[in-house]
Amino acid sequence: MMAASDTELVARVLAGDDRRAFAELVHRHQSAVRGLLRRLSAGDAALADDLAQQVFVTAWRKLASWRGDARLSTWLYRIAWNAWSSQARRAPPVEPPPPDPVRSTEEAVLDHRDLVRAMATLRPEERTALAVTYGRELTHEEAADLLGCPVGTLKTNVLRGKEKLRRLLTPGLEESA
Amino acid sequence: MTTDPIDRLLDVQAAIPDDGFTRRVMAALPPARAVTRPLDGWLVALAAGLVAAVLAPEAAGVGRTLAEGSAGLALALSPSAGPTAVLPALLAAALALGVAALGSWLVARPH
Numbered sequence: 001m002m003a004a005s006d007t008e009l010v011a012r013v014l015a016g017d018d019r020r021a022f023a024e025l026v027h028r029h030q031s032a033v034r035g036l037l038r039r040l041s042a043g044d045a046a047l048a049d050d051l052a053q054q055v056f057v058t059a060w061r062k063l064a065s066w067r068g069d070a071r072l073s074t075w076l077y078r079i080a081w082n083a084w085s086s087q088a089r090r091a092p093p094v095e096p097p098p099p100d101p102v103r104s105t106e107e108a109v110l111d112h113r114d115l116v117r118a119m120a121t122l123r124p125e126e127r128t129a130l131a132v133t134y135g136r137e138l139t140h141e142e143a144a145d146l147l148g149c150p151v152g153t154l155k156t157n158v159l160r161g162k163e164k165l166r167r168l169l170t171p172g173l174e175e176s177a
Numbered sequence: 178m179t180t181d182p183i184d185r186l187l188d189v190q191a192a193i194p195d196d197g198f199t200r201r202v203m204a205a206l207p208p209a210r211a212v213t214r215p216l217d218g219w220l221v222a223l224a225a226g227l228v229a230a231v232l233a234p235e236a237a238g239v240g241r242t243l244a245e246g247s248a249g250l251a252l253a254l255s256p257s258a259g260p261t262a263v264l265p266a267l268l269a270a271a272l273a274l275g276v277a278a279l280g281s282w283l284v285a286r287p288h
Contacts, residue, residue, distance in 0.1 A: 019203060026202045031193040038193075049198065056202040115187070134187040166183050 006072040013063055022063075026056050029073055032137055033080050039131035040084045043116030051087060055080045073137050074146075081132070081146050088124070118168040126161030129154050 004012075004024070012021040033055055037048035058079050059066075066075050119127050132143040133154070144151040 019206070022206075023199050023203050026199045027195055030195055030198050030202075034193045034198065052198070053202050053205055057205050057207075060206050130187060162183055162187075165187075170182060 007068055010063055010066060010068075010072065013060075022060060025059075025072070029076055030056075032073055033076050036077060036080055036131060036137075037084060038116075039119065039134070040128060042120035042127065043113075047087075051080070051083045054083050058083070074142055077132070077137060078146055114169055115165070118165050121168065122161050122164055126157045126164065129157035130161045130165075133158055 004021070006025065006028070009021040009025050012018040013025070030052065034048055034052045037051050037055075038045055041048045041051075055076060059076060062079075066072060119130065122130070128147060129143070132138055132146060133140060138146065140151055140154060144154040147154065
């Protein structure tokens with residue numbers, strides 16, 4: 001049997017307060033939303049999950065305002081971005097973790113934890129640009145629209161962020177290049 | 178497939194397993210939506226306007242206008258219905274009756 005589309009599930013929620021349909025939507029999109037918020041919060045999973053919960057509760061309340069002209073995931077990303085922005089205004093900026101002992105290129109086996117640590121040292125606009133563009137959910141145009149900045153600015157921040165990550169994560173590459 | 182190690186690292190989007198997150202969200206949702214419709218708000222307010230018109234012909238215009246205006250507000254406040262559509266309308270009804278009664282008293286009192 002074919003799985004119901006997002007649009008069908010939303011219609012079922014709106015028509016009859018169908019919580020099972022909404023649970024399916026949460027299950028379907030939780031990974032993407034939590035992933036985005038984890039990237040934005042530089043790996044603070046507890047904070048990211050609290051915000052993600054807030055995102056889905058907001059989505060439940062405002063589901064009728066989703067017109068279906070954008071993908072549901074894009075709409076959820078927008079709510080997530082708003083939740084993150086409000087939180088970031090209230091909370092102190094993300095503290096970069098203490099630096100790792102320097103490793104040689106041979107030892108430098110990059111993993112996700114390295115990335116999370118390095119992301120925390122970026123400027124907020126660079127981290128944000130990378131967080132929203134590397135989720136494979138949004139195009140550059142959609143990401144720029146989400147952040148309210150020109151596409152060129154977004155691309156610049158992505159490039160700068162990537163360059164900083166490269167310097168932080170692969171120090172040996174610079175010398176050997 | 179990109180060969181840039183940074184691109185590869187950023188691209189690795191390990192799916193986050195649903196470790197009870199959906200259950201957590203569902204538990205945090207507000208209670209079931211009330212199955213009222215915006216029309217309910219309109220009906221209550223219009224009924225109030227009608228009652229106001231019957232009770233106090235002299236103040237019916239004001240009472241009905243207030244009731245209908247507030248019902249419009251109720252409708253705007255609650256695009257997807259729910260108790261919020263009915264509560265402002267009930268307030269409008271009370272207000273309309275109050276204005277009707279006041280108008281009636283003002284007209285009826287000895288000059």
